[in-house]
Amino acid sequence: MTSFIYGYMAIFAIFTYLTLAIAYLVAKKITGNSVQAMLFSVFWTFAAYRTFDVTRSVAGEALAFAFIPLAFFGLYKLIKTQGKSWWIVTLALTLITYTYPTIAWVVSIYLIIGLIILKNKVTDMQSMWLGLTKAALISFFTTSFYWVPLLEEAKIPFQPASHLQIQTAALNPIKVLTNSVTNNVTGYGIGIVMVILLVWSFIDWHKLTFIYRSKLVWGGVSLILATNIIPWPLLGSRFNFVLMLPGMFMIMATLFISWVGSYVVASYQKSWLNWLVAGLALLAFLVPVVRMQLTAPTSDRVHYNNEASLVGFYNIDDYLPTAAAQNIKSITKNVFIVNGKREVITRDSFGNRVKFVTPKGIINTPIIYSAGTRVTIGGKPVHAYVSNRGEP
Numbered sequence: 001m002t003s004f005i006y007g008y009m010a011i012f013a014i015f016t017y018l019t020l021a022i023a024y025l026v027a028k029k030i031t032g033n034s035v036q037a038m039l040f041s042v043f044w045t046f047a048a049y050r051t052f053d054v055t056r057s058v059a060g061e062a063l064a065f066a067f068i069p070l071a072f073f074g075l076y077k078l079i080k081t082q083g084k085s086w087w088i089v090t091l092a093l094t095l096i097t098y099t100y101p102t103i104a105w106v107v108s109i110y111l112i113i114g115l116i117i118l119k120n121k122v123t124d125m126q127s128m129w130l131g132l133t134k135a136a137l138i139s140f141f142t143t144s145f146y147w148v149p150l151l152e153e154a155k156i157p158f159q160p161a162s163h164l165q166i167q168t169a170a171l172n173p174i175k176v177l178t179n180s181v182t183n184n185v186t187g188y189g190i191g192i193v194m195v196i197l198l199v200w201s202f203i204d205w206h207k208l209t210f211i212y213r214s215k216l217v218w219g220g221v222s223l224i225l226a227t228n229i230i231p232w233p234l235l236g237s238r239f240n241f242v243l244m245l246p247g248m249f250m251i252m253a254t255l256f257i258s259w260v261g262s263y264v265v266a267s268y269q270k271s272w273l274n275w276l277v278a279g280l281a282l283l284a285f286l287v288p289v290v291r292m293q294l295t296a297p298t299s300d301r302v303h304y305n306n307e308a309s310l311v312g313f314y315n316i317d318d319y320l321p322t323a324a325a326q327n328i329k330s331i332t333k334n335v336f337i338v339n340g341k342r343e344v345i346t347r348d349s350f351g352n353r354v355k356f357v358t359p360k361g362i363i364n365t366p367i368i369y370s371a372g373t374r375v376t377i378g379g380k381p382v383h384a385y386v387s388n389r390g391e392p
C-alpha cells in the first residue's frame with residue numbers, strides 16, 4: 001500500500017476490529033450475556049473519546065482501547081482463581097504499556113482500587129498477593145524495553161508543562177458537557193452516547209448490583225477528574241503526568257459508563273431497543289468519521305516542519321530541550337549559522353533535508369537534535385554534536 005491516507009484508514013480499521021473482538025470476548029466471559037457483550041463492545045469501540053483519538057491520529061492511544069478491558073478481565077480472573085491467573089494482568093499491562101504508557105499507570109491504580117472494593121470475594125489473600133507480585137515483577141521485565149530508554153531520555157532537559165497547556169487539556173465541566181452533548185469528536189468530551197448512558201444508568205440505579213453501582217460511581221468520579229475542577233497544576237509540572245492525566249481519566253469514565261450502560265440496556269430484554277441504542281452509537285461514530293474522510297487532503301504529501309509544528313500546535317515549548325526553547329525564534333525562522341555567519345536557508349518541507357553549497361567548516365543548523373539523530377552530507381555520515389541552540 002503506497003497511499004498514506006489509505007494506509008491510515010486501514011490501520012485504524014484493524015485497531016477497530018481488534019477492539020470490538022477483545023471487548024466482546026471479555027464481556028461475554030465475565031457476564032455470560034452475549035447481548036450485553038455486544039452492546040459493551042459497540043459502546044466502547046465507537047465511543048466519542050476513541051473517535052477523538054482517530055481524528056487526532058493518536059494511534060497508540062486508540063490501540064490501547066483494545067487492551068484496557070483485558071486488564072480488568074485479568075482482575076476478574078485473578079479474584080476468581082485466587083491469584084492463579086496472574087498472567088492475564090501481566091499480558092494486558094505489557095500490551096497497554098507498549099501502546100500508551102501513561103494509561104498503563106492509571107489502569108494499574110484502578111486495578112488496585114478494584115481489588116480493594118472486591119476484597120470480600122478473596123478467600124485466599126496469600127495466594128492473591130503472590131499472584132499480584134508475579135504479575136508486577138514480570139510486567140516490569142516485559143516492559144523494560146520501554147522503561148530503560150525512557151529513563152535514559154529523562155536525563156534530557158525539557159521545559160515543564162505550563163498552566164496554559166493544562167487548562168487546554170482539562171476543560172471546564174460546562175465545555176466538556178457542551179462538547180459531549182453536541183458529539184464534537186474533534187473536541188474534548190465524552191460524547192452524546194455516554195451522556196445518555198450515564199443519565200439512564202442513574203435513573204435505573206435500583207436495578208444495579210453493588211458492583212455495577214461501584215462502577216457507575218467510579219465512572220462519574222473519573223469524568224469529574226477529567227475536568228479542571230481538579231487543580232491539576234498544583235500536582236506538579238511534569239508534562240506527561242499533568243498534561244495527559246485528564247484524558248486518561250476520560251478513558252476510564254468511558255470504560256465504566258459503557259460497561260454499566262450495556263447492562264442497563266440489556267436488562268430491558270427488548271431486541272429492538274438493543275439494536276436502536278447500538279445503532280445510535282454507530283451513527284455517532286460514523287457521521288463525524290465520514291465527514292473527516294470527505295474533507296481529507298487529496299495529496300499524500302503534507303507540509304511538515306517538526307520545530308514549527310510543535311510550537312504552533314502546543315504554543316509552548318513542552319517538547320523542546322531547554323537550549324532550543326531559549327532560541328526558538330532563530331530555529332523556527334530557519335536561521336543557519338555557517339562558519340559564524342547567520343544565514344536563512346530554505347529547508348525541504350517534507351523532511352529535514354537542506355541543499356546549499358558552503359566551504360568546509362562548522363554549520364549550526366535549526367534542526368532540533370534528538371538522541372539517535374544522524375547527520376549525512378552527500379549520503380556520507382559526518383560528526384555532529386548538540387550546539388548551544390539545542391541542535392546539531
